[in-house]
Amino acid sequence: DAGVIQSPRHEVTEMGQEVTLRCKPISGHNSLFWYRQTMMRGLELLIYFNNNVPIDDSGMPEDRFSAKMPNASFSTLKIQPSEPRDSAVYFCASNPTGISGNTIYFGEGSWLTVV
Amino acid sequence: EDKVVQSPLSLVVHEGDTVTLNCSYEVTNFRSLLWYKQEKKAPTFLFMLTSSGIEKKSGRLSSILDKKELFSILNITATQTGDSAIYLCAYGSGNTGKLIFGQGTTLQVKP
Numbered sequence: 001d002a003g004v005i006q007s008p009r010h011e012v013t014e015m016g017q018e019v020t021l022r023c024k025p026i027s028g029h030n031s032l033f034w035y036r037q038t039m040m041r042g043l044e045l046l047i048y049f050n051n052n053v054p055i056d057d058s059g060m061p062e063d064r065f066s067a068k069m070p071n072a073s074f075s076t077l078k079i080q081p082s083e084p085r086d087s088a089v090y091f092c093a094s095n096p097t098g099i100s101g102n103t104i105y106f107g108e109g110s111w112l113t114v115v
Numbered sequence: 116e117d118k119v120v121q122s123p124l125s126l127v128v129h130e131g132d133t134v135t136l137n138c139s140y141e142v143t144n145f146r147s148l149l150w151y152k153q154e155k156k157a158p159t160f161l162f163m164l165t166s167s168g169i170e171k172k173s174g175r176l177s178s179i180l181d182k183k184e185l186f187s188i189l190n191i192t193a194t195q196t197g198d199s200a201i202y203l204c205a206y207g208s209g210n211t212g213k214l215i216f217g218q219g220t221t222l223q224v225k226p
C-alpha cells in the first residue's frame with residue numbers, strides 16, 4: 001500500500017498567492033483529516049471528512065481556508081489569499097472506518113512557507 | 116473545552132536512561148487515547164489505549180492509561196539516540212473518527 005500521498009512536499013509562495021495542497025488517502029479508507037502543525041500550536045485538526053462529506057470544519061481558521069473532497073481518493077486544502085502566518089506543515093491523514101479513536105495514518109506532510 | 120496536556124514539553128537524557136512522558140486529558144466523551152512518535156516527517160502510531168490499567172508494550176516502550184485520574188504515561192527504558200523524536204498524545208472522543216493532539220514532548224537522547 002502506498003500510504004497517504006500528499007503534494008507538494010514543499011512550497012514557498014509569496015503572501016497573497018493562492019496555495020492548493022493535495023491529498024490521496026489510503027485506498028479503502030473512508031475518513032480523511034487535514035491537520036496543521038506549528039511549533040507554537042502543535043498539531044491542530046482543521047477539517048474532517050467521512051465518506052467525502054465534511055463532518056467537522058470547526059478547526060478551519062478563517063474564510064481564507066477551504067477544503068474539498070470530490071471523491072473517495074482525492075482531497076484539496078486551499079488557502080486564498082495566503083499569509084505568512086499560514087506557514088506550517090500541513091498533514092493529511094486517513095482512517096479506515098471513521099470509528100472514534102481508531103488509528104489514523106499520516107502522509108508525509110506539505111511544508112508551506114509564505115514569505 | 117476538551118483538551119490534552121503533555122509534560123514535560125521537552126526532555127534531554129543520555130543513552131541508557133529511562134524516561135516517562137505524561138499525558139493528561141479532559142474530554143467529555145472519551146473513547147481512546149493514542150501515542151504517536153514523530154521524527155522528521157509524519158507521526159507514526161505507537162499505541163492505542165482504551166482500558167484502564169492494561170499496559171501496552173512494544174520492545175522498550177510501554178504505555179498505560181488511568182481513566183479515573185485521566186492520564187496516560189509512556190515509558191521508554193534503556194533509551195537510544197534513535198528514540199529522539201517528538202512524542203504525541205491524542206484522544207478520540209464521541210462518535211467521530213477524529214483525534215485531538217497534545218502539544219507533544221520533544222525528547223533528545225544524547226550518546
